[in-house]
Amino acid sequence: MTTRPLETTLPDDARLTSEGFAASGRGRTLLIACGALAREILALIRLNGWAHVDVTCLPAILHNHPDRIPDAVRDAVIEHRDAYDRLAVVYADCGTGGELERTCDDLGVEMVAGPHCYAFFDGLGRFAARDEITSFYLTDFLARQFDAFVWKPLGLDRHPDLLAMYFGNYEKLVYLAQTQDDSLTAKARDCAARLGLAFERRYTGYGDLATTLEHWAAA
Template sequence: MAPRGRGRVLVLACGALAREIMAIQALNGLDHIDLHCLPAILHNHPDRIVPALQAAVADRASGYDRLFVAYADCGSGGAIADFCATHGAEMIAGAHCYAFFDGLERFAARDEIDAFYLTDFLARQFDAFVTRPLGLDRYPELRDTYFGNYRRLVYLAQTDDSALTSKAEQAAQALGLTFERRFTGYGDLTPSLMKA
């Protein structure tokens, strides 16, 4: 059931979370939320996330009672939290989506410095967000330079999709890493949105 009496909420989200947020909205009747996604590729340049959020607020925020930012810190060095404080917005707790999908406490307790993580989005978009931006399609010899300190690829699965699992396994093979799959569902994203 959607929260009552809280007014209209604009959710400014990372495009990598679009499917998950729309699924959570549908499952929980969160019809008081309007979603606007920013390009997921901004993660390759975290310094560009806050300017994009500022532009989105200028373009879209009028007429809303509240603002929710569906980003964690995401490499911004606290800039997203500063933006939220300035605009009276809430945001998702944690350093990144891997932590809030897995659950902040579980993720911190694992302390997996040798793991490279994929979500459903990254399994689906591996070539567009990893292979090509890092030049691995043109210079495959760079693989060990980028990924030599990783031991395994951990796929944090939001859905139970065998095709995505297969893509994640292929990504692990391409990177020369052992493969592990953990079903997380939507993790801490659901309660975060339920409060919006």
């Protein structure tokens, strides 16, 4: 896999391709992942010493068009499947209405369980039990990329009067933190203030993402 230093060279919207992968995929696992999870996945690979695990990331901006995710995943699986002994998809449902699961079943590849990354970072059982329908969530990635993935796509930079329409039914912003980073906490707190929401920070670490990748890496 690519061995560039994670914190200094990996952009937030990283798209890692097969360039730099091992010439032979025999005995290797490829993770086809959402670009919003690139930092976390590479960190787990590095921390666990999974030298046999490679990762290729699809653009994180696909989350603004979830109907496009299944076809993008299908194309990536077809492109890489002959070169690897095992492929796995590091997406949850992510707004595809079950279509991504159907695509993965059709292709014979596993994916991450759950409705979205907020749930698997928090832990699926804990997230479901909270039933926080009036909470808006950020991860480390979204705290960094709030303007690019939330503020501007919703047009709030041009039409701040839309704020009440989009967020009037929310009560708080919950920052699910993967790392202990004061600067990201400050960014997330500022996002809550801009949205007019109460702020809560929860340190989740990598949550169920870690256990899922451990399972795939060991298989």
